[in-house]
Every structure is written in structure tokens, then in C-alpha cells.
Amino acid sequence: xxxxxxxxxxxxxxxxxxxxxxxxxxxxxxxxxxxxxxxxxxxxxxxxxxxxxxxxxxxxxxxxxxxxxxxxxxxxxxxxxxxxxxxxxxxxxxxxxxxxxxxxxxxxxxxxxxxxxxxxxxxxxxxxxxxxxxxxxxxxxxxxxxxxxxxxxxxxxxxxxxxxxxxxxxxxxxxxxxxxxxxxxxxxxxxxxxxxxxxxxxxxxxxxxxxxxxxxxxxxxxxxxxxxxxxxxxxxxxxxxxxxxxxxxxxxxxxxxxxxxxxxxxxxxxxxxxxxxxxxxxxxxxxxxxxxxxxxxxxxxxxxxxxxxxxxxxxxxxxxxxxxxxxxxxxxxxxxxxxxxxxxxxxxxxxxxxxxxxxxxxxxxxxxxxxxxxxxxxxxxxxxxxxxxxxxxxxxxxxxxxxxxxxxxxxxxxxxxxxxxxxxxxxxxxxxxxxxxxxxxxxxxxxxxxxxxxxxxxxxxxxxxxxxxxxxxxxxxxxxxxxxxxxxxxxxxxxxxxxxxxxxxxxxxxxxxxxxxxxxxxxxxxxxxxxxxxxxxxxxxxxxxxxxxxxxxxxxxxxxxxxxxxxxxxxxxxxxxxxxxxxxxxxxxxxxxxxxxxxxxxxxxxxxxxxxxxxxxxxxxxxxxxxxxxxxxxxxxxxxxxxxxxxxxxxxxxxxxxxxxxxxxxxxxxxxxxxxxxxxxxxxxxxxxxxxxxxxxxxxxxxxxxxxxxxxxxxxxxxxxxxxxx
Numbered sequence: 001x002x003x004x005x006x007x008x009x010x011x012x013x014x015x016x017x018x019x020x021x022x023x024x025x026x027x028x029x030x031x032x033x034x035x036x037x038x039x040x041x042x043x044x045x046x047x048x049x050x051x052x053x054x055x056x057x058x059x060x061x062x063x064x065x066x067x068x069x070x071x072x073x074x075x076x077x078x079x080x081x082x083x084x085x086x087x088x089x090x091x092x093x094x095x096x097x098x099x100x101x102x103x104x105x106x107x108x109x110x111x112x113x114x115x116x117x118x119x120x121x122x123x124x125x126x127x128x129x130x131x132x133x134x135x136x137x138x139x140x141x142x143x144x145x146x147x148x149x150x151x152x153x154x155x156x157x158x159x160x161x162x163x164x165x166x167x168x169x170x171x172x173x174x175x176x177x178x179x180x181x182x183x184x185x186x187x188x189x190x191x192x193x194x195x196x197x198x199x200x201x202x203x204x205x206x207x208x209x210x211x212x213x214x215x216x217x218x219x220x221x222x223x224x225x226x227x228x229x230x231x232x233x234x235x236x237x238x239x240x241x242x243x244x245x246x247x248x249x250x251x252x253x254x255x256x257x258x259x260x261x262x263x264x265x266x267x268x269x270x271x272x273x274x275x276x277x278x279x280x281x282x283x284x285x286x287x288x289x290x291x292x293x294x295x296x297x298x299x300x301x302x303x304x305x306x307x308x309x310x311x312x313x314x315x316x317x318x319x320x321x322x323x324x325x326x327x328x329x330x331x332x333x334x335x336x337x338x339x340x341x342x343x344x345x346x347x348x349x350x351x352x353x354x355x356x357x358x359x360x361x362x363x364x365x366x367x368x369x370x371x372x373x374x375x376x377x378x379x380x381x382x383x384x385x386x387x388x389x390x391x392x393x394x395x396x397x398x399x400x401x402x403x404x405x406x407x408x409x410x411x412x413x414x415x416x417x418x419x420x421x422x423x424x425x426x427x428x429x430x431x432x433x434x435x436x437x438x439x440x441x442x443x444x445x446x447x448x449x450x451x452x453x454x455x456x457x458x459x460x461x462x463x464x465x466x467x468x469x470x471x472x473x474x475x476x477x478x479x480x481x482x483x484x485x486x487x488x489x490x491x492x493x494x495x496x497x498x499x500x501x502x503x504x505x506x507x508x509x510x511x512x513x514x515x516x517x518x519x520x521x522x523x524x525x526x527x528x529x530x531x532x533x534x535x536x537x538x539x540x541x542x543x544x545x546x547x548x549x550x551x552x553x554x555x556x557x558x559x560x561x562x563x564x565x566x567x568x569x570x571x572x573x574x575x576x577x578x579x580x581x582x583x584x585x586x587x588x589x590x591x592x593x594x595x596x597x598x599x600x601x602x603x604x605x606x607x608x609x610x611x612x613x614x615x616x617x618x619x620x621x622x623x624x625x626x627x628x629x630x631x632x633x634x635x636x637x638x639x640x641x642x643x644x645x646x647x648x649x650x651x652x653x654x655x656x657x658x659x660x661x662x663x664x665x666x667x668x669x670x671x672x673x674x675x676x677x678x679x680x681x682x683x684x685x686x687x688x689x690x691x692x693x694x695x696x697x698x699x700x701x702x703x704x705x706x707x708x709x710x711x712x713x714x715x716x717x718x719x720x721x722x723x724x725x726x
Contacts, residue, residue: 031057225313228306230268236288237261249291251340253428276330279317283337286310294560327361332387339394344567348401355394359407362388370414385415393436396443401573406443420483427491434480449521462521469518498557505550506569512543516577540577544596551603566619585633597630
């Protein structure tokens with residue numbers, strides 16, 4: 001009813017009737033009329049009040065009307081609201097963590113905060129950190145507030161430790177005293193001893209991993225790190241579920257991270273960052289944007305640009321990790337993903353640092369000992385054992401790649417190997433089980449054939465070890481064929497035929513390359529026409545042939561398999577087949593093998609490299625290395641017919657720079673290869689420059705190969721003046 005209205009009537013032309021002389025018009029109905037909801041003639045006094053003989057009042061009639069300001073929810077206000085919301089979440093989380101710190105820390109890191117009001121999708125988000133920015137060192141009273149600072153679990157020590165001997169003494173005492181009537185005072189002391197031993201066995205790892213007198217300091221924070229627009233992150237996370245790329249995203253498939261969306265979004269929601277979660281999110285988003293950028297050509301430019309943003313975040317976070325890291329699952333996952341990333345950059349030395357730290361944390365937490373899982377749920381035990389085998393795989397492979405002793409000793413491991421018999425396993429899990437077996441063999445190859453102690457062994461010992469390793473490689477190949485046949489249909493259904501063929505062929509290339517390295521450790525007898533055995537040369541030829549088959553699959557693939565293949569097959573372990581055939585060409589001038597070298601080098605010219613620029617530099621360095629070797633071999637074969645007795649200084653200089661040892665401190669001319677059958681060098685089948693019949697020469701050859709592979713990290717010395725072509 002209009003009598004009950006106020007402001008609306010006062011401004012309408014018909015709302016105010018003409019006022020008789022002597023009466024004052026008022027802009028609104030009187031209080032009595034408003035209360036009874038009847039029409040008021042808006043006079044003072046009004047007709048109703050005069051008739052009812054009551055006072056006519058107008059509450060607030062003379063009060064000036066307040067101006068109203070129109071509220072606009074602009075982008076600036078939204079940002080302020082988001083900022084207040086994030087700060088409130090940080091306060092709540094800090095209070096929860098303070099409450100959790102009252103007892104000794106035994107629980108895992110608190111869950112990542114849930115998403116609230118996201119930032120606009122059109123702007124790149126800048127990470128900011130509060131003074132309570134997350135630290136990355138082990139928890140110390142008063143140090144840091146991030147959940148990644150918490151070390152979980154208990155200290156695990158071996159059977160040689162004082163704790164183990166104390167446990168034995170306690171058990172011995174319990175048995176000895178239990179057979180007799182002990183005095184109450186003695187029983188009291190025995191109980192006190194038992195409690196002390198139990199406390200030693202359950203010593204919190206957080207206490208062991210902290211300095212008691214250290215002052216908490218603010219570490220290098222992740223201030224200013226750009227994040228992709230949150231809507232793009234949500235978009236690519238959705239693609240990961242709706243357009244699964246099994247195999248192309250195999251690194252992420254390995255971890256089966258169901259909580260990956262929460263981990264990724266937590267980077268946007270918290271000022272106090274969990275460093276481990278930040279690394280995991282950055283690596284994951286890097287791979288996701290890269291792969292889907294390759295797959296969806298209409299989004300390629302945008303997604304690859306965002307993958308480069310994530311790449312900067314990955315390298316920034318990894319490069320700022322301190323010496324002391326919290327021992328928990330989150331950090332092991334982050335370090336493992338960082339190792340995978342470094343391997344794809346062809347940075348094995350960086351990968352070794354990250355892998356060694358992950359290995360240290362796993363062994364500190366006892367993930368390699370079956371006794372650690374005695375009182376643990378089946379799900380937690382399975383996850384932690386899986387993390388250990390991921391770290392094991394990386395460690396053993398890098399052992400052979402870098403020529404260093406493993407940080408994980410086989411005699412310390414009591415957890416079972418990953419099984420291939422579980423019918424509920426995913427195809428990627430089956431391949432992972434086979435990769436673990438392959439990496440174990442790689443570690444044994446270094447330990448039994450190429451470490452300094454192994455090289456010093458008599459030739460008969462090395463031959464027996466080669467036979468043992470060849471047998472194990474053959475058994476691994478048979479097991480791989482069996483599992484491939486069993487799972488072939490499921491793999492092709494979930495990953496596609498091209499991806500299945502790629503996995504199978506790349507695995508064969510890596511295994512045959514490893515076989516070549518094993519057979520290389522047995523030299524031909526003196527007087528043989530070639531340095532390498534026929535089996536070694538044949539393995540090298542078969543490896544390059546399988547490489548061509550694998551490259552045919554890569555060429556027809558829609559995603560960036562070229563980078564994956566180069567990183568995890570050619571660059572992953574010492575690719576010696578090319579080196580073996582190179583030496584074979586120099587020694588025999590075999591143009592058929594020279595053609596094999598040319599075909600291999602030509603295959604690396606494939607333009608299907610990583611468009612995001614992640615590993616293109618490393619691939620290009622490898623291509624240039626093998627291009628130089630091929631050019632040297634071609635030049636030598638051509639010159640040997642016309643200048644048999646004139647050394648080619650350009651060729652010699654290239655060989656010296658590539659790490660091939662010289663004889664008596666000087667470079668031996670290629671003319672010595674054809675200088676006549678009466679020379680001692682030729683009678684042994686090859687010039688002393690590449691003759692490696694004894695242990696010391698084998699060591700020179702192995703570490704020369706390591707030196708050449710190191711060029712992939714450091715670049716070529718004086719490469720501008722090197723001859724190319726071919």
C-alpha cells in the first residue's frame with residue numbers, strides 16, 4: 001500500500017496534495033497514519049489526527065536525507081577481499097599448527113588449504129610471502145610455520161648401531177631374569193631399562209634432524225614467483241582427467257597423484273608456502289602445459305608459454321633448497337620430480353644431487369627396511385615402498401651414467417621388489433617394475449665392471465662377471481617380453497598403439513645399449529684384427545638398428561616423444577654403441593658401419609624437438625657431439641686412401657678434445673693405423689690410442705666416454721672452430 005511508503009512517494013508528482021492556506025505541507029505521512037497503514041493527507045496536523053484528537057507527529061521529518069553511495073565491486077575490491085581471505089586462512093592454519101606442535105611431531109604435514117576466491121583468469125598471479133614464509137629446514141622450536149618443515153616418523157638405525165645392541169642386551173636380560181625370582185627392586189630397574197630402550201627405538205626423527213641451539217631465521221622465500229592464471233591451471237588439470245595421455249605424462253602417472261589438483265591450487269591460496277608442494281605443483285604443471293601444448297595446436301603458443309613460466313618456478317625452487325630438508329613423503333616426492341626434471345634437461349650432476357638427497361631421506365626414514373612397515377597400514381606401506389623404489393631407480397641409473405658409487409647398498413635393502421603379478425596394476429606400474437630391475441642391473445654393471453676396484457681385477461674375473469651380467473640381461477629381456485605380451489592389449493587400449501610401440505622399442509634400445517657396454521669390458525685377445533669382440537660390435541649394430549625403428553614411431557607420434565626418447569634412452573645411460581662403431585670404423589675403415597653412423601646422426605636432425613625449449617639445447621649438444629665424431633670418421637676414411645702416411649692434425653685435435661687418450665702424452669697420427677703389419681700396434685689390432693686390453697686402458701676408455709658425455713652439460717670447448725658436415 002502506498003500509505004506505508006516513504007521516500008518513494010515523496011518524489012512522485014502526485015504524492016503531495018495541494019495544501020490549504022495556513023497549513024504546512026510535509027513530505028511524508030504522519031506517524032499515526034503510518035502505524036495504522038491508512039492514507040494521510042500530509043498536512044500538519046493531518047485530517048485523521050484532527051478527527052481522532054491526537055497529536056500529529058512526524059519522526060525524523062526534519063532529518064536531512066543521507067546521500068547514498070553506489071557500491072561497485074571492482075577488480076581492486078575483489079583483490080582486497082581475496083587478500084583478506086588468504087590472510088585469515090593463514091592465521092587459522094598457523095593456530096592449527098601451533099596446536100599440533102604441543103605434543104612431539106609424529107603426524108604428517110597438514111593438508112593443503114582448499115580453494116577460496118580465485119584470482120582473475122586474465123592476470124598472471126604473483127606469489128607473495130608473509131614473514132612466516134615456509135622454511136625448508138628441519139623443524140626447530142620456533143622455526144618456520146610451513147607444514148613442509150615437519151620431519152615425520154622415527155629414526156631408523158641398522159643392526160650395527162648402539163641402539164640395536166642395547167635392544168639385544170635388554171632382551172637377554174629379560175630372558176635371564178624371567179627364569180628366576182627377581183627382587184622387586186631389580187624388577188623395577190629392569191622395567192626402567194626396558195622403557196629407556198623403547199624410547200631409544202622410537203626416537204622422533206624431528207628431534208634428531210634439528211640443531212638444539214639454532215636460531216630460527218627466515219630462509220630464501222619464493223617471493224615474486226609468477227604462477228599461471230588460475231583458470232588456465234584448472235583448465236589443464238581438467239584436461240589431465242578428460243584427455244589422459246598415458247605414457248606422454250608417464251612421470252606424473254608414476255606417482256598417481258590423486259591430490260594433485262589440491263597441491264597445485266594450494267600454491268595460489270597460501271602466503272605461507274609448503275616448499276615441497278610448490279615444487280611438486282610447478283613440475284606437474286610444467287609437464288601438463290608442455291604435453292597439452294604439443295597435443296592441442298590451437299592452444300600451443302599459450303600453453304607452451306605457461307610451461308616456461310612453470311619451468312622458471314621449478315628451477316627457482318630447486319636452486320634455493322637448503323642443505324637440511326625435512327624428512328617426509330612430500331619432500332621425497334618433490335626431490336624425485338626434481339630429479340626427473342634435471343634428467344630431462346640433460347643435467348645428470350644436478351639430478352645426482354637431488355637423487356642423493358632423496359635417497360638420504362628415504363634411508364633415514366627406513367623405507368628400505370621391511371621392519372619399518374610392521375605397524376603401518378597397507379596403503380601407507382605401499383606408498384612409502386613405492387617412493388623408495390622410485391629413488392632407487394634414479395640412483396642406480398645415475399650411478400652408471402656418472403661413474404659414481406651408488407648411495408643405496410643392496411645389502412641394506414629388505415623390502416620386496418615391485419611385483420609384476422598384480423592383476424590390478426596399471427600398465428605404467430608394470431613398466432615401472434621392469435625399469436627397477438633394469439636400473440639394478442645398471443648399478444651392478446658399474447660395481448662389477450667399471451668401478452676402480454672392478455677394473456683392477458684380473459681379466460678372468462672380469463670375463464666371468466661379464467657372463468653373469470649378460471645372463472641377467474637376457475633374463476630381463478625374456479621377462480620383459482613375457483610381461484609385454486601379457487599386457488599388450490591393455491596398454492594399446494589405454495595408451496594407443498604408437499605409445500605401446502614406443503615403450504617397447506625404447507626399452508629394447510636401452511637394454512641393448514647396456515649389453516654393448518657389458519661386452520665392451522672383455523677385450524679381444526692380442527693379435528685379433530679388431531679391438532672389440534664380435535659380440536660387442538654386433539650388439540652395437542643391433543642397437544642402432546632398433547634406434548631407427550624407434551625413431552619411426554617417434555616421427556608419427558602427435559606428442560613430444562622425441563624429447564622423452566632422447567632424455568630417457570640416449571642420454572639416460574652412456575650410449576656407447578655409437579662410440580664402439582666409431583672406433584670400429586677408424587680401425588677397419590668399414591663403410592657399412594660408417595653408413596650406420598650417418599643414419600644415426602641424420603635421425604637426430606629430426607625437427608620434432610621440445611617446442612617449449614626444455615631439452616632442445618641438450619639434444620642439440622648430443623647431435624653436435626655425434627656429428628663431430630661422424631665427420632672425423634668420414635674424413636679419416638677418405639684420407640686414409642690418399643694420405644696413408646701423413647697424419648691429419650685436424651682429426652687428431654678433434655679426437656684429443658673428445659677425450660680419447662694419446663700414447664706417451666702425444667697424439668698418435670692416423671698413419672700408424674696403416675703403417676704396416678710389422679708394427680706392434682697393428683699386430684694387436686689397433687693403435688695404442690684406442691687399444692684397451694688391460695684394466696687401466698679400460699678405465700681410460702670408460703672415463704673418456706664420461707668426459708664426452710659431460711660436454712652435454714658444459715658445451716664444447718672452442719666448438720666454433722670445429723669441422724662439421726657429413
